[in-house]
Amino acid sequence: MKTGYSILSVVAVMGLLWGGSAEVKGQDAATNKPEVKKKVDAQQRANAKTGRNAAAKKPVRKPNPAFEPPQVVDGLPNVLLIGDSISIGYMVAAREKLKGVANVWRPTTNCGPTTKGVESLDSWLGDRKWDVIHFNFGLHDLKYMGPNNENLADPESASSHQQVPIDQYAANLKKIAERLKKTGATVIWRETTPVPKGAKGRVVGDSKRYNEAAAKVMEEVGGIQVDRMYDFAIKNVENLPANVHYSQEGSKKLAEQVARSVKAAIESRAK
Template structure:
């Protein structure tokens, strides 16, 4: 897939949880098929998360090619942003039926980035630039929703890995306070520890390298940043599924393969 289209997907889907607006973007997005043609002999992996995870999903799929079938929820062959925890509670049942998969061997999941963003007073989701505005969801409600989601995910009997919310600089729009990333991650970690769920600490992994991996004044990562995060995600998945001898192509070679 043309790399421009991948950047466009990440930016567009960061502003909507479930669909994209019609028009030229839809036509360009058709340049890559997000639906997977699976190998029935391989374990099934589902990635749930926000636009950060959209950025690394295709890399993870390529890295685990021949080792696991890597899915994420899609609509009209476009990747879905799983949004905040309320969106997760509304849609998890449907997402667990992605491409009619009957059994998930592993689910790698994240919520938080859309729960902690600031919204305009008196609205439900209208994004704010004012740091004094309230978040979409308090950290207490986020923790409560996350526990409900974990209960549903555990019922699938799949192996579970939770990814912490990645850090971001001051001044991003819509407003997110950098201190909130750690606060919401702390709440999430309590839920995961209580439920004995493995944590892939992408916050800790990326935080010292934000200038190298992340776009300027943005929550999103560059293509190279997404590739590096995908290696970490793939390592966690492979370890959990006891996949051996995982080898990664170089960034340039992998992008060439993805464009085919």
Template sequence: MITTALLVLGGLFLPGLSPSASAAEDLASKEELYTGKEYREAFQNPQDDPSRPNVLLIGDSISNAYTVDVRKKLHGQADVFRIPGNGKNSAYGLANLNKWLSMKPGKWDVIHFNWGLWDLCYRNPESKVQGYRDKVHGTITATPEEFRSNLEKIVARLKKTDATLIWCTITPVPEGEAGRKLGDDLKYNRIAEEIMRANDIQINDLHAHALLALPEIKIKEGDVHFTKEGSRYLAGKVASEIAQVISKKKETQP
């Protein structure tokens, strides 16, 4: 049985994409997954095909939005899974990591992960903006020091899986974002890069890839999210990174 698997982490919230954990555990058949309505649902996970690598995507709404297209681009090459719901911030990820790693099929050989957009977001309970975002009077979710500490612990745990790890950089923060400051995406990406370099972890620069197509692919001014075409564009980069890892693993298998 081939046990190669990939875990993709990273994400924000998109309306309508918050099924319960139990629902996400229900595995869809290949027919449902690739031809039916469920194919369009990011949280409908495939049955484990022993002949193919397994890919698990974990993350926020950015990864939620590109999951289905990654699944489609890797159809026939890998079974693409993802966590139930939103990966949120690094503290939430650290608290839930063991549970996510134990999801079916439970064996991950390649992990592609991301956090950051939630971490660097300022929130204020008095704010009237969606998500209580407020970069003027709000409190940051995770300071750079907290982000570093959480990410170091996450990496240490992920390394215990013996998986090939791929870090996905934080996508751009646009001008006018209500709860996020310009340049913080770069600051937090630098922190993450230091950790990944120190641990010999591959980096997928989705930030740079997104910049090549902005502003055309942004969903609206001041929003970190992307259009459907934009998410499909990001999916191409993610799927390409995963496919390269799968190819290299096949070359080294006896």
């Protein structure tokens, strides 16, 4: 019986193998040709440049000056301002108004609703000895959320709900007020500013309702001063755009009110 292949079959197979190897070698050689290599290098440089340009065009967010720590002056009282974006807006101007009177700090975040306050208060207080604490929660509690927690939902929608209902708001606020009082600082509750007509995701008049609930809490806790910011803001409504935030001039007006209440608290502690 014959067990080998014919000479012609062997030659044919070797030819195929040799041809395939030659083809691969030819591809490698083509890639390494000077003109092809130049094109590849040029494309790589172009891709790298595009990446650098994209990175360069990406805006760099500047640090918010409201979150910067104060230039501490030894011997001055330490003041902590707690609140949402309204307080962030007046922070720098309030610090300037209290220059030489107090070292003014705030948490490096938007303090949001009372739920966040209950969770984060101890970290915001830290281990510093506070003389005056001026605080507010409200606008983030009373705003409406969608069924999937969409922010600033339509209050008229049956599927919308306030982020923190007023009863829960009062319970949370009581916990916060009691904790702040334990610090030994003079504690000032700052009323929530008004919701103007046209504000998205909020209802005109809700600030007043939540302030009334807060007033009962402060009376129950006792020993807490009140910054009547709601009435003050109503008088400066021209500085309020069609949302809850203030113009730069409006924030400066609020800062004046904050500074007055803080100064009065410091003076009362000195007596």
